[in-house]
Amino acid sequence: MELRVFKEHLYVGVLSFFSGFALTRTAKIDDLTNLNMVTDWELITGNGFFREQREQLGGRIAENEYPWSSAEFNGIYFLGTVALTETPSNKPEHQAYKGRAQLWASEDGENWQYVFNDVLDSGAPYMYGYRTMQVTSDGQTLYIGSAANMYIPDPAV
């Protein structure tokens, strides 16, 4: 479960093995004990950014089962996923991203952009999750720790 306060909203991210994670938020952060479970929560995604993947990557490449880590950095909400299950796709443009966790970013918490980055996208294969993030106290650096599947042989060896 990911809990984060970002720009006067409380965000709650929870896993789903079947549909992709859910990310919800509420603006009633000062009245958390009196929340209406229907009207006070806004669902940002209920399927691991399915729509966003389709719009930005041309299709759903990862199910994004977990929202595993997050950080606020330079006023941007970064969220790293776990991608355990590939969504079948034979499109050549998807091959580089298959089986990989995804890093997403948002300036407002509502609209999310896939973070294209040569380092991240060409890093270790089988990197299934962004496990942890930390921002330095001066706000100048974001550190991201990842996880790779130890049971898959390292193709470089």
Add this chain to the structure above:
Amino acid sequence: MFEVLDDGGNLDGYDKSIRSMCVSSYTDRLFVGTETYKCAKLLVLDRDRETGASTWSRADPPCTLSISSCLDLGNGKLLFGGWAQLGYDIYLLNENDQDSLTRINTPNRKLLWINIGLSDGFKLCQHDISRHFLPFHSFLSFTGTHFPGSDGTSCFQGAPLCGSS
């Protein structure tokens, strides 16, 4: 120098990991959530900086499998997220009210978790288990029972414990 803290007798063999920790910016107390084979614990460490004396107390929520997340909101308010069978709960802890816990209303807790509309437990047959879980058993553990499915496959009923969630 590191030292091993005396847990005050609060931890036992059912606690398999220290799953989450938060320090209150209001009181500087340490909150420790466990992941468990039974009911997770929420331990509170109040440490005197001058004498080093430690006092443990407990603020356990209703039985949950893991207190996997916490968030310091300031002013003596902290959030704790716990996994339960087929769902999750979030509690607001109030340090100004003897560490009282209040469960906050979150949307459709069961359906958000499994998202497929099975509300009274779920059943996965072999194909689904393999597809979703088996390659990743290193960080998943399970509670529940295996039983033969109506189609002859081996099925599993229960809930995965998300050891790294």
